[in-house]
Amino acid sequence: MKKIAFVFLLPAHIPHLIIFILSSKKNYIIKDLKHHTLKWKWNIYDLLYSLTFQPEFRAVFYYRIGPLRYLVQWLHPVFLNLYFLTPQIGPGLRIQHGFSTVIAAKSIGKGCWINQQVTIGYTNDVDCPSIGDYVTINAGAIVIGNITIGNNSVIGSGAIVTKNVPPNCTVVGNPARIIKLDGKRVNIRL
Numbered sequence: 001m002k003k004i005a006f007v008f009l010l011p012a013h014i015p016h017l018i019i020f021i022l023s024s025k026k027n028y029i030i031k032d033l034k035h036h037t038l039k040w041k042w043n044i045y046d047l048l049y050s051l052t053f054q055p056e057f058r059a060v061f062y063y064r065i066g067p068l069r070y071l072v073q074w075l076h077p078v079f080l081n082l083y084f085l086t087p088q089i090g091p092g093l094r095i096q097h098g099f100s101t102v103i104a105a106k107s108i109g110k111g112c113w114i115n116q117q118v119t120i121g122y123t124n125d126v127d128c129p130s131i132g133d134y135v136t137i138n139a140g141a142i143v144i145g146n147i148t149i150g151n152n153s154v155i156g157s158g159a160i161v162t163k164n165v166p167p168n169c170t171v172v173g174n175p176a177r178i179i180k181l182d183g184k185r186v187n188i189r190l
Helices: 002-022 026-037 044-053 055-072
Strands: 082-084 101-103 119-121 142-144 169-172 177-181 184-189
Touching: 002 026, 002 044, 002 055, 026 044, 026 055, 044 055, 055 082
Parallel strands: 082 101, 101 119, 119 142
Antiparallel strands: 169 177, 177 184
């Protein structure tokens, strides 16, 4: 059944391919695709398959192509409650099960992985987080305020983070606490 849908929807992706080829963010999209498919190499089939069957990747693709998305989004819409309100997101973004997710940060580094029902956002009109490289934010986590999440950190499911997180650590709970720092078990409140 997927093969039939894939062939049927292929003409809708020709404009997507043209925009991809002409895009100044093509390298970002390729890195997003590699992170999304968990493959080191990519090909056009992977791109078309992900655009067809994976709305999370499609949402990231539309974010990357900017206003051009309005030319093609109607051909293959995204039916997620997934909102990108971040001006700069590094390459290699992976959204897994992006339902009911708000991404409103100052910036997000490369290689980040964000799960469903995550809120990254403001505590007032101007204060929002900066997310480092290779950060994982698990399901239901809330990261808000003028804070920094360090590189290679993991925010556990359901954690509520309102304070700076150092690099290379795992944070869980409410109130948030560090349970792993530089590969060692710890118990430090933020």
